[in-house]
Amino acid sequence: KQGVFTYDPAFTATCSCTSDITFIDGENGILMYRGYPVDQLAEKSSFLEVCYLLLNGELPNAPEMDEFRDAITHHTMLNESLVKFYDGFHYDAHPMAMLTGIVGSLSAFYHDTTDVNNPEHREIFARRMIAKMPTIAAAAYKHSIGQPKIGPKNHLDYASNFLRMCFAVPAEEYEIDPVAAKALDVLFILHADHEQNASTSTVRMAGSTGANPYAAISTGIAALWGPAHGGANEAVLNMLSQIGDVSQVGKYVEKAKDKDDPFRLMGFGHRVYKNFDPRATIIRGYCHEILEHFGMQNNKLFELALELERIALEDDYFIERKLYPNVDFYSGIIYQALGIPINMFTPMFAIARTVGWAAHWSEMMADPGMRIARPRQVYTGYELRDYINIDKR
Numbered sequence: 001k002q003g004v005f006t007y008d009p010a011f012t013a014t015c016s017c018t019s020d021i022t023f024i025d026g027e028n029g030i031l032m033y034r035g036y037p038v039d040q041l042a043e044k045s046s047f048l049e050v051c052y053l054l055l056n057g058e059l060p061n062a063p064e065m066d067e068f069r070d071a072i073t074h075h076t077m078l079n080e081s082l083v084k085f086y087d088g089f090h091y092d093a094h095p096m097a098m099l100t101g102i103v104g105s106l107s108a109f110y111h112d113t114t115d116v117n118n119p120e121h122r123e124i125f126a127r128r129m130i131a132k133m134p135t136i137a138a139a140a141y142k143h144s145i146g147q148p149k150i151g152p153k154n155h156l157d158y159a160s161n162f163l164r165m166c167f168a169v170p171a172e173e174y175e176i177d178p179v180a181a182k183a184l185d186v187l188f189i190l191h192a193d194h195e196q197n198a199s200t201s202t203v204r205m206a207g208s209t210g211a212n213p214y215a216a217i218s219t220g221i222a223a224l225w226g227p228a229h230g231g232a233n234e235a236v237l238n239m240l241s242q243i244g245d246v247s248q249v250g251k252y253v254e255k256a257k258d259k260d261d262p263f264r265l266m267g268f269g270h271r272v273y274k275n276f277d278p279r280a281t282i283i284r285g286y287c288h289e290i291l292e293h294f295g296m297q298n299n300k301l302f303e304l305a306l307e308l309e310r311i312a313l314e315d316d317y318f319i320e321r322k323l324y325p326n327v328d329f330y331s332g333i334i335y336q337a338l339g340i341p342i343n344m345f346t347p348m349f350a351i352a353r354t355v356g357w358a359a360h361w362s363e364m365m366a367d368p369g370m371r372i373a374r375p376r377q378v379y380t381g382y383e384l385r386d387y388i389n390i391d392k393r
């Protein structure tokens with residue numbers, strides 16, 4: 001049944017909206033997409049099936065899944081004039097900068113998604129965005145390494161297509177590793193949506209003005225880039241490399257507790273989870289399997305991460321503040337094992353979260369009672385005063 005959850009009025013007073021899409025119980029570490037627990041979806045579903053679920057509210061039957069998969073498959077290519085936009089970026093531009101610019105420029109291309117009040121326009125927008133994000137991200141990676149961009153292949157699944165667009169080169173055949181593709185598909189499922197996080201709220205805020213949906217998605221990419229949000233997955237790997245050795249973990253845990261020290265344990269803490277982030281638990285378990293598959297059992301950074309978690313979770317500072325590893329703490333270990341460079345970790349998050357952004361935008365725009373977002377403030381400035389001419393100042 002829907003809508004059976006009851007809330008403390010003090011909590012609902014803090015809420016910016018209602019939504020049927022995702023449920024988080026931060027105290028008990030529960031995450032559900034349309035009522036289905038994320039651990040079951042990670043184990044039994046596929047990212048594209050989860051996309052259908054998040055967008056439509058129900059799991060698809062076989063004909064619905066075939067139609068959806070076919071629609072996504074036939075929207076994966078980029079307009080050649082859009083591909084030229086990459087040439088405007090310096091080779092060392094951060095891929096998230098390219099994603100923000102390229103996705104925003106999609107708003108100049110399509111006229112079959114301009115009527116945000118038309119359900120058909122909303123559906124084609126969501127499908128096109130989900131389909132194109134891997135191609136856009138892979139092209140950004142190719143641009144950053146000076147290699148020719150590789151287009152999508154329609155016979156490949158979503159994750160395999162992305163891996164091939166990143167790592168294939170014209171000079172050689174590229175062989176898909178099914179274990180790598182499955183691991184990526186699971187990570188995409190785990191990152192697909194997370195109710196009103198900063199980037200999703202940003203997309204809703206921008207979309208509430210009636211703005212072009214592609215432009216609204218580009219605001220979500222910008223928000224996700226921050227190290228306090230999706231940028232944390234990149235920051236975790238840089239932090240682990242900075243710590244360098246298990247012997248240094250205690251020193252950095254103490255630094256993270258020092259209010260005068262800007263150092264924070266990246267990948268730790270969460271505004272909502274005051275218990276384990278269920279996604280972190282699943283990803284940590286997957287690390288063992290993936291590292292073994294790639295013969296990286298003694299991965300130094302993973303050992304560092306495990307030791308960091310062990311020490312922090314025994315420390316009163318972290319226990320009192322209910323600081324646990326979040327989704328970003330272990331994900332980079334798997335991305336790195338798959339050969340994905342650190343500066344592409346947050347684009348991975350963006351690829352997955354595109355469906356969450358699109359689902360929340362669509363849900364909001366379908367609401368006849370939707371009004372422009374307009375947060376208020378507590379004013380702490382001057383009281384009324386008269387202008388003083390510069391010769392009197």
Ligand code: SDX
Nearest residue numbers: 194197228229230232256264265266267268269270271321
């Ligand atoms: C994501 O919202 C979402 O759902 C996001 C996300 C999603 O799927 O969309 O889950 C994805 O963004 C996960 C979070 C990734 N960010 C990081 O890992 C960056 C490191 N974490 C922190 O910056 C922080 O924990 C946040 C940003 C995640 C949460 O910030 P809050 O809720 O504002 O927590 P806070 O800053 O108020 O911290 C409470 C206390 C403070 O100490 P006191 O002032 O009470 O003494 O805990 C401390 C903080 O100093 N603290 C940390 C810490 N995180 C919080 N101390 C050391 N290391 C940390 N990581």
